[in-house]
Amino acid sequence: MEGKETRFGIANSALYATVTTDASCGAVNAMHDSFTPLGGLVPLFNIELGELIFGGVGAGLYAMLVMAVLSVFIAGLMVGRTPEYLGKKIETREVTLAMLYALVFPLLILAFAAWSLVTPYGLASLANQGPHGLSEVLYAFSSAAGNNGSAFGGLNGNTLWYNSTLGFVMLAGRFWMIVPALALAGTLAGKKTVPPGPGTLPTNGPLFAALLVGVIVIVGALTFFPALSLGPIVEHFVAQAGKVY
Numbered sequence: 477m478e479g480k481e482t483r484f485g486i487a488n489s490a491l492y493a494t495v496t497t498d499a500s501c502g503a504v505n506a507m508h509d510s511f512t513p514l515g516g517l518v519p520l521f522n523i524e525l526g527e528l529i530f531g532g533v534g535a536g537l538y539a540m541l542v543m544a545v546l547s548v549f550i551a552g553l554m555v556g557r558t559p560e561y562l563g564k565k566i567e568t569r570e571v572t573l574a575m576l577y578a579l580v581f582p583l584l585i586l587a588f589a590a591w592s593l594v595t596p597y598g599l600a601s602l603a604n605q606g607p608h609g610l611s612e613v614l615y616a617f618s619s620a621a622g623n624n625g626s627a628f629g630g631l632n633g634n635t636l637w638y639n640s641t642l643g644f645v646m647l648a649g650r651f652w653m654i655v656p657a658l659a660l661a662g663t664l665a666g667k668k669t670v671p672p673g674p675g676t677l678p679t680n681g682p683l684f685a686a687l688l689v690g691v692i693v694i695v696g697a698l699t700f701f702p703a704l705s706l707g708p709i710v711e712h713f714v715a716q717a718g719k720v721y
Contacts, residue, residue, distance in 0.1 A: 481506035490515060497522035498529040500536065502625025509612065509628040513712035516628070517704060520615050523622040525696040526581060538657045545574045545660065547684065547691045551677045560676050563669035570663055576656040582699040584645045584652075585617045589703070592617075597637045603630035607711040614707055616642060621649030 481489050489506035496503050497519035508519055522529065526539050545561055549571050552559030559566040592598030592613050602609040612631040619626055620642045627633070633642060677684060 490518075493519045494522065496626065497624060500623055502619070504626050507629045508615070508626060509630045513608075513611075513708045513715055516611055516615075517708035517712075519626070520611065520618060520708065521696070521700070521704065523615075523618045523624050524582075524585070524700045525692060526622065528692055538661075539577075539653075542574045542577045542657060542660065543692050543695075544679070544688060545570055546578065546695070547688045548677060548679065549574070550691060551684075551687060555677070557676075560670065560672070561679060562664075563672070564664045564667045565670060570660055573656040573660040573663070577653055577660070578695060580652045580656075581621055581649065584621045584648055585614065586700075586703060588641050588645055589613045589617050592637070592641070595637075597635070601632040601635055601638060603632070607707050607714065610703070611707040611711065614703055617645055620645040623650060 484492070484505055490511075492503075492505045493508055493511070493515075495501070508516055511519075526543075528536060528540055528543065545566055548559040548561045549566050552566070589610075593610065598613070599609075602612060604612065608630070612628040615626075615628040616631050616633060616638070618624075623646075631638075633639065672678075
């Protein structure tokens with residue numbers, strides 16, 4: 477029963493964890509570190525999607541707009557035409573800036589998590605070994621980069637290494653991503669609006685909404701799936717084999 481919240485129950489604790497990591501809130505009513513492996517996977521994956529499901533606080537709008545630019549670019553590749561969004565042509569510079577934005581977030585999380593997991597001073601803070609320890613480190617850097625504030629409670633972050641790196645990831649996770657987002661906004665603002673043509677993909681219908689959701693999920697899945705496979709997913713199968721969480 478360590479870390480289990482008996483006042484609210486399983487359903488309300490799981491719902492709260494899902495909502496708070498969808499919306500970049502960071503509040504908790506149960507310890508995410510004590511969830512089942514797949515139960516801990518959900519809030520971790522929510523943060524690693526960029527907290528776009530409800531829109532992250534202070535960053536959700538421009539993050540969604542960057543994903544919209546990537547979506548129209550992919551749609552343009554499919555139909556063989558120059559992509560457009562809100563009447564502005566999406567060209568090489570816009571796609572480059574959007575990809576820079578999309579790559580900063582996983583680079584911060586995966587690079588510092590990998591560094592922490594191969595050094596004695598990083599491993600010394602873990603309360604759990606094996607795949608759950610990997611999940612703890614991944615969650616710490618995901619939460620810092622994603623402006624969430626929640627944590628897997630088993631990791632001791634009050635060390636020189638984690639205080640320094642998590643502080644840097646918090647700073648970079650906000651300001652390094654703002655730079656390409658602002659540059660993208662500037663390039664779009666300087667472009668002339670063109671009328672929609674026969675090859676223009678409408679961006680106000682269910683088809684584009686489905687494409688946008690697909691791009692967000694695929695970008696998140698392809699980027700973080702290897703790490704998640706070695707963390708909570710492996711832990712789930714190990715737990716199922718031993719029937720112990």
